[in-house]
Amino acid sequence: xxxxxxxxxxxxxxxxxxxxxxxxxxxxxxxxxxxxxxxxxxxxxxxxxxxxxxxxxxxxxxxxxxxxxxxxxxxxxxxxxxxxxxxxxxxxxxxxxxxxxxxxxxxxxxxxxxxxxxxx
Amino acid sequence: xxxxxxxxxxxxxxxxxxxxxxxxxxxxxxxxxxxxxxxxxxxxxxxxxxxxxxxxxxxxxxxxxxxxxxxxxxxxxxxxxxxxxxxxxxxxxxxxxxxxxxxxxxxxxx
Numbered sequence: 001x002x003x004x005x006x007x008x009x010x011x012x013x014x015x016x017x018x019x020x021x022x023x024x025x026x027x028x029x030x031x032x033x034x035x036x037x038x039x040x041x042x043x044x045x046x047x048x049x050x051x052x053x054x055x056x057x058x059x060x061x062x063x064x065x066x067x068x069x070x071x072x073x074x075x076x077x078x079x080x081x082x083x084x085x086x087x088x089x090x091x092x093x094x095x096x097x098x099x100x101x102x103x104x105x106x107x108x109x110x111x112x113x114x115x116x117x118x119x120x
Numbered sequence: 121x122x123x124x125x126x127x128x129x130x131x132x133x134x135x136x137x138x139x140x141x142x143x144x145x146x147x148x149x150x151x152x153x154x155x156x157x158x159x160x161x162x163x164x165x166x167x168x169x170x171x172x173x174x175x176x177x178x179x180x181x182x183x184x185x186x187x188x189x190x191x192x193x194x195x196x197x198x199x200x201x202x203x204x205x206x207x208x209x210x211x212x213x214x215x216x217x218x219x220x221x222x223x224x225x226x227x228x229x230x
Contacts, residue, residue, distance in 0.1 A: 035219070044123070044224035045158070045166065045209050059217045062121045095165060103171045105154035105213045110165035 002026040002109045004096050009114030012086055022079040022096030022111055030054070030074035033099040035107055036081050038092035048094070049081065064090075086118045124149065124210055124222035131228040137198040140225045142210035143191055148220055150191040154213035157186055157195045160224075161206040169208075170195060197227070205229045 008020040022034070036048040049060045049070040058070050069082040079096050093115050097107035125143040132138040142149065142157075149155055153173045158166035168177055170186040173193060183199045193212070197204055210222040 037221075044207075045160075045211075045221040046123075047211065047219040047221055050219070057217075061218060100168060100171060100177070102177070103154075103156075103175075105152075105219075106156040106168055106171040106211075108168050108177065112165060 002098065004098065004109055004111035006094060006096055006111045006114035009094065009116045011117045011119060013120050014086060014088060014118055016086055017082065017084045018086070018116060020081040020083065020094055020114055024077045024079065029077040033104065034072060034079045035097045036070060037095045037097055039095070040092040083116065088118050090116060091118045092116060121214065121216065121218060121220055124212060124220055126210060126222035126225045129226045129228065131230055132200045133230045134200050134202065136200050137196060138200060138227065140195045140208055142193040142222045144212055145191055148212040148214040149188065149193055151215060152213050153188065155186065155188060155193040156211045158209045158211065159206045160209065166209065200229055202229050
């Protein structure tokens with residue numbers, strides 16, 4: 001079955017960096033576009049970034065552009081999000097999500113999320 | 121990339137119908153039939169309920185339906201059940217090759 005497992009979250013000081021990972025299994029990872037979506041505590045969902053199945057295209061929300069970098073290693077079935085210059089407002093649970101089979105504009109499977117807390 | 125606008129909360133009694141609106145702009149909802157709806161019960165990851173405005177993934181009850189008019193999309197849940205109580209989010213593809221979510225709507229089944 002499809003599984004997405006995020007890791008790499010934690011408590012970090014403002015201005016520092018983290019690298020989030022999402023290990024995928026149960027499907028052919030290299031065939032799917034992958035997204036990162038975040039959710040601040042008690043708040044709504046916020047789309048962060050997408051990377052095409054082959055890594056050829058990457059897009060970002062304006063709020064993270066220039067600070068976050070999405071990447072993937074299809075040989076290791078792993079998605080990454082490098083988060084730099086962290087701010088308090090980046091505090092959130094970060095989910096990775098897989099593009100839906102039937103539509104490129106939706107996601108169907110989500111991980112359980114990894115919590116990033118930015119605090120001094 | 122401003123968030124799509126949803127009502128913060130809606131409520132209904134079991135068996136009734138409720139509609140959740142999702143208002144965007146001509147750069148997102150108004151330009152593309154790529155609106156999705158997600159259900160998120162407390163403490164869980166979101167679940168896809170509607171894709172491309174009005175299509176249901178396999179396994180989603182036909183009590184859930186979606187539509188769109190101009191810059192506003194809607195999710196209607198008919199025959200409300202207690203298990204439908206959750207937060208609901210719309211999302212849309214945008215002209216910037218990005219996605220945007222709505223602020224979320226808390227559905228309470230009375």
